[in-house]
Amino acid sequence: DVKVTQSSRYLVKRTGEKVFLECVQDMDHENMFWYRQDPGLGLRLIYFSYDVKMKEKGDIPEGYSVSREKKERFSLILESASTNQTSMYLCASSFSSQRELFFGEGSRLTVL
């Protein structure tokens, strides 16, 4: 089975802190994605990556950055956390030729 692992299920941070969310996949997928999920809004794409060291902005990249130094790992960075970034963050991966996404279990971030 494909496994996408997110490092933290629950985090509580203070406004202004730098936050790292880590995601690792074990199926050699080329593509990796970060979404945020908010009630009534579904999933919104923050950033995605087609290859190592490559990144593309999604629909809501403001306030976020990403890093992909190795194929299996994709990190989401909140440089200075704000309360409006309180959300569920979902990492996903896929093969280049497929659209099917494999998701991690999510990281629920609360910014106080």
Add this chain to the structure above:
Amino acid sequence: AQSVTQLGSHVSVSEGALVLLRCNYSSSVPPYLFWYVQYPNQGLQLLLKYTSAATLVKGINGFEAEFKKSETSFHLTKPSAHMSDAAEYFCAVSAQTSYDKVIFGPGTSLSVIP
């Protein structure tokens, strides 16, 4: 550009009754279409996908969906609801052209009443 609407943010059905979750999409090119399910405190998992091979698509756990181009719809159905079907369901669309991102709908929360 692609977009997805899901009619009804909450749907309740009785155990054993038909489940019908509605999804309409907008796409300027032939789409790929998906239904994902999310159980409480978990990530999303794929229920089924339409990739133009057949208009009626069968998925896991007894679910199926029919692609209707004339109605731009991809509604999800299951003949008989089970308590374990209670979850959040997301419809999603992606263009069939060169790689395109996957766009998700807002989701429908399904409750199953004993």
